[in-house]
Amino acid sequence: MSSGLSSLSSSDELDNFNPRTSPTTPPKPLEEELASLALTLPHPHLLSDQEDANGVSDGSEADSNGLGIQQSDEEMRVGEVCEENVVGNSASMVQEPTGGSDGAGVVWGRTNSEIEVDRPASPSSSGYAGERGSSSASSGRSEMDGVAEDEIQELRDDDASIGENSNSVPSWVPGKRHGDEDDASISWRKRKKHFFILSHSGKPIYSRYGDEHKLAGFSASLQAIISFVEDGGDRVKWVKAGKHQVVFLVKGPIYLVCISCTEEPYESLRGQLELIYGQMILILTKSVNRCFERNPKFDMTSLLGGTDVVFSSLIHSFGWNPATFLHAYTCLPLAYGTRQAAGAILQDVADSGILFAILMCKHKVISLVGAQKASLHPDDMVLLANFVMSSESFRMSESFSPICLPRYNPMAFLYAYVHYFDVNTYLMLLTTNSDSFYHLKECRIRIETVLLKSNVLSEVQRSMLDGGMHVEDVPVDSLPRYRTISPHLGQQRAPSEFPERFKESYAGMGGPGGLWHFIYRSIYLDQYVSSEFSSPVSSRQQQKRLYRAYQNIYASMHDKEIGPHKTQFRRDENYVLLCWVTQDFELYAAFDPLADKALAIKICNRVCQWIKDVENEVFLLGASPFSW
Amino acid sequence: MGCSSSVPDRASGRSGGLNPENNAADSKNLRVKLVLLGDSGVGKSCIVLRFVRGQFDPTSKVTVGASFLSQTIALQDSTTVKFEIWDTAGQERYAALAPLYYRGAAVAVIVYDITSSDSFAKAQYWVKELQKHGSPDIILALVGNKADLQEKRKVSVQDGTEYAEKNGMFFIETSAKTADNINELFEEIAKRLPRPTSS
Ligand SMILES: Nc1nc2c(ncn2[C@@H]2O[C@H](COP(=O)(O)OP(=O)(O)O)[C@@H](O)[C@H]2O)c(=O)[nH]1
Ligand SMILES: [Mg+2]
Numbered sequence: 001m002s003s004g005l006s007s008l009s010s011s012d013e014l015d016n017f018n019p020r021t022s023p024t025t026p027p028k029p030l031e032e033e034l035a036s037l038a039l040t041l042p043h044p045h046l047l048s049d050q051e052d053a054n055g056v057s058d059g060s061e062a063d064s065n066g067l068g069i070q071q072s073d074e075e076m077r078v079g080e081v082c083e084e085n086v087v088g089n090s091a092s093m094v095q096e097p098t099g100g101s102d103g104a105g106v107v108w109g110r111t112n113s114e115i116e117v118d119r120p121a122s123p124s125s126s127g128y129a130g131e132r133g134s135s136s137a138s139s140g141r142s143e144m145d146g147v148a149e150d151e152i153q154e155l156r157d158d159d160a161s162i163g164e165n166s167n168s169v170p171s172w173v174p175g176k177r178h179g180d181e182d183d184a185s186i187s188w189r190k191r192k193k194h195f196f197i198l199s200h201s202g203k204p205i206y207s208r209y210g211d212e213h214k215l216a217g218f219s220a221s222l223q224a225i226i227s228f229v230e231d232g233g234d235r236v237k238w239v240k241a242g243k244h245q246v247v248f249l250v251k252g253p254i255y256l257v258c259i260s261c262t263e264e265p266y267e268s269l270r271g272q273l274e275l276i277y278g279q280m281i282l283i284l285t286k287s288v289n290r291c292f293e294r295n296p297k298f299d300m301t302s303l304l305g306g307t308d309v310v311f312s313s314l315i316h317s318f319g320w321n322p323a324t325f326l327h328a329y330t331c332l333p334l335a336y337g338t339r340q341a342a343g344a345i346l347q348d349v350a351d352s353g354i355l356f357a358i359l360m361c362k363h364k365v366i367s368l369v370g371a372q373k374a375s376l377h378p379d380d381m382v383l384l385a386n387f388v389m390s391s392e393s394f395r396m397s398e399s400f401s402p403i404c405l406p407r408y409n410p411m412a413f414l415y416a417y418v419h420y421f422d423v424n425t426y427l428m429l430l431t432t433n434s435d436s437f438y439h440l441k442e443c444r445i446r447i448e449t450v451l452l453k454s455n456v457l458s459e460v461q462r463s464m465l466d467g468g469m470h471v472e473d474v475p476v477d478s479l480p481r482y483r484t485i486s487p488h489l490g491q492q493r494a495p496s497e498f499p500e501r502f503k504e505s506y507a508g509m510g511g512p513g514g515l516w517h518f519i520y521r522s523i524y525l526d527q528y529v530s531s532e533f534s535s536p537v538s539s540r541q542q543q544k545r546l547y548r549a550y551q552n553i554y555a556s557m558h559d560k561e562i563g564p565h566k567t568q569f570r571r572d573e574n575y576v577l578l579c580w581v582t583q584d585f586e587l588y589a590a591f592d593p594l595a596d597k598a599l600a601i602k603i604c605n606r607v608c609q610w611i612k613d614v615e616n617e618v619f620l621l622g623a624s625p626f627s628w
Numbered sequence: 629m630g631c632s633s634s635v636p637d638r639a640s641g642r643s644g645g646l647n648p649e650n651n652a653a654d655s656k657n658l659r660v661k662l663v664l665l666g667d668s669g670v671g672k673s674c675i676v677l678r679f680v681r682g683q684f685d686p687t688s689k690v691t692v693g694a695s696f697l698s699q700t701i702a703l704q705d706s707t708t709v710k711f712e713i714w715d716t717a718g719q720e721r722y723a724a725l726a727p728l729y730y731r732g733a734a735v736a737v738i739v740y741d742i743t744s745s746d747s748f749a750k751a752q753y754w755v756k757e758l759q760k761h762g763s764p765d766i767i768l769a770l771v772g773n774k775a776d777l778q779e780k781r782k783v784s785v786q787d788g789t790e791y792a793e794k795n796g797m798f799f800i801e802t803s804a805k806t807a808d809n810i811n812e813l814f815e816e817i818a819k820r821l822p823r824p825t826s827s
Binding site: 283284302303304305306309387391392393394395396397398399400401402403413416434437441 | 668673677689690691692693694695696697715717719720721722725728
């Protein structure tokens with residue numbers, strides 16, 4: 001049965017689907033790819049002053065074998081699209097012509113399972129019928145007020161003020177912070193990154209900081225900007241004002257805005273707005289739009305009552321969860337047999353009319369299966385896991401809740417049975433049948449029995465303690481390969497082929513060659529695996545900075561105008577970042593800023609080989625239509 | 629997780645929706661579906677947790693969708709009653725989905741907060757909704773919770789009693805915090821359950 005996580009829709013595509021991470025034709029070693037650089041034309045004006053630059057293709061020479069490098073080895077900032085210097089209070093606008101319906105380029109999943117709740121027609125409780133829209137027009141403020149230069153200033157210790165302790169999920173205070181602020185508060189203006197949701201009539205729906213109701217005037221200003229441009233037939237994408245970037249996303253009657261001075265690329269911020277919108281759809285479905293058809297001034301805040309915590313935890317995760325920009329999910333490392341055992345029982349119950357059965361440990365997947373042809377988008381998994389983990393009530397007892405998977409079907413609710421087996425491990429059974437609670441409860445009992453009997457739950461606990469891949473364990477000799485590395489994912493360290501001095505100089509300083517961290521994303525599997533943070537990136541702040549750097553390089557690798565790139569090597573005062581994209585995987589690796597380039601490349605190849613050796617354990621394999 | 633109901637009571641899920649297949653397992657051991665309704669924040673979850681686990685956690689954990697818990701009590705006449713309890717969220721966005729939880733319920737406990745007139749108005753809305761769409765012979769209980777907050781009281785005992793009488797409901801004031809009247813609430817409900825006529 002299929003639990004394909006790629007967005008497969010037709011059976012033709014299924015036939016071509018390659019469920020393995022191992023490519024049929026292995027990619028060229030990275031050395032070879034970078035060696036071919038020497039043959040390509042340098043890009044002189046980009047390369048002046050760059051000490052380590054030895055050649056960059058201008059991208060016009062497409063390599064015939066498809067593995068070539070279009071542009072790489074640049075030690076420069078890519079992706080600076082907007083002008084930095086905007087004078088005074090004027091803001092420069094970049095507009096995109098209106099084209100697609102939603103303008104988002106989102107490919108929705110299947111929509112043939114629309115479910116309506118079978119309910120008595122009750123005039124007072126139909127849909128989101130609460131016609132709460134107040135009639136007062138939003139206050140008049142000048143259009144540009146809201147985004148005037150320097151209104152929001154950088155606040156150094158924002159976000160970083162909490163929890164300096166390292167490792168996986170950082171501490172986080174649930175709920176809205178600074179709910180007493182409004183746009184007149186200096187503290188509010190100094191926040192580094194704001195997110196807003198508002199309606200097309202300018203009514204506030206959500207604000208990361210401050211009380212939505214007090215921000216009515218500010219919301220109206222944002223609305224004025226958007227409608228000003230929309231009236232001209234264009235759509236605002238972003239505005240640059242001084243240090244601040246303002247990114248807009250229009251979704252029918254709902255507007256989303258990010259105001260940020262974090263220097264994240266536009267694509268990242270836009271992706272974050274897309275996720276915030278998806279989170280809202282997960283809670284309400286897209287049928288909220290109908291409320292605005294009935295009453296354009298509809299006040300949506302009441303519909304989202306009690307969900308502040310869901311949004312704040314999602315926004316927080318932009319800083320620590322790579323799934324939010326990689327559009328891939330990650331698995332808890334487990335022995336192959338253990339994961340198989342979990343998958344088998346999930347499959348068993350899924351055959352009885354469950355759409356998706358997902359077993360997770362925090363934000364990591366233990367196993368998941370889907371009904372025939374149903375596929376779960378990785379973004380939906382991020383949103384679903386965030387929703388469940390941030391809502392404390394799921395931990396109290398088993399629950400049955402309507403939820404919507406925006407990439408699966410944004411119009412309809414599914415019903416989620418949620419049960420925690422222990423503090424971190426939870427099961428989600430999703431169905432289209434609103435009447436199936438007792439059936440799902442029985443399924444859970446069966447699953448629990450099997451998981452206990454086959455020790456899956458204790459293995460999960462152990463994996464949590466052991467952690468995943470450590471850069472210190474990257475095998476640096478070429479032979480022999482480890483066949484089974486579980487449970488400690490390659491902790492038998494091999495003698496090094498590298499000179500002793502490397503081992504010495506990097507002792508306690510990350511892995512061989514100055515490797516600090518890596519993320520490997522398998523394209524076919526929609527999964528990624530990242531290393532645990534090593535000591536050079538132990539603080540929360542360092543980790544966040546590294547993720548920002550990854551986000552930047554990810555955006556530039558995927559930039560349609562100047563990319564897509566095959567490889568990129570960047571050196572700045574914080575890191576050497578090496579990025580390698582093939583048809584099968586993407587590797588992002590961070591090294592010591594003084595790392596030797598040739599050695600770094602060698603290490604990257606080792607990492608890729610290592611991951612192939614342990615792919616059975618770090619990925620969920622066989623989640624393909626062929627497994628049944 | 630701590631639910632006393634972790635044993636499957638029937639062979640397979642054919643029908644029945646959110647209802648246990650039959651309310652009465654046998655004449656000595658009753659099984660009953662109960663739903664809690666009322667505005668968000670009135671203390672529904674606290675009442676259930678007090679009844680089922682004997683705990684009170686003042687830090688509010690907003691319910692999502694609905695939680696399912698069960699608890700069995702023994703009555704004087706040596707019958708037992710197993711309550712299968714749906715603790716609903718009470719938020720506006722779930723209002724349209726409430727029938728999912730109250731359909732087929734034998735008992736509905738409608739809760740308000742004695743310190744909030746709004747929540748009392750909301751309780752009346754739920755009463756009407758259930759009179760219209762609930763099971764015809766549903767037992768309705770009206771509960772004024774947070775009775776420990778006497779000094780902040782906005783809804784008088786008399787208002788509650790009168791409204792309940794007019795609508796043929798059983799009325800009680802409780803405090804999940806002090807545990808006052810919590811067991812009494814469920815015992816009173818149990819006494820009012822129709823006993824199955826043996827067949
Ligand atoms: N003083 C007092 N507070 C209560 C009582 N019951 C609940 N609360 C508080 O009311 C808030 C909401 O309770 P909760 O059970 O989550 O409400 P629900 O939304 O109806 O489930 C929580 O902060 C509780 O601590 C009570 O009997 N007395
Ligand atoms: Mg509750």
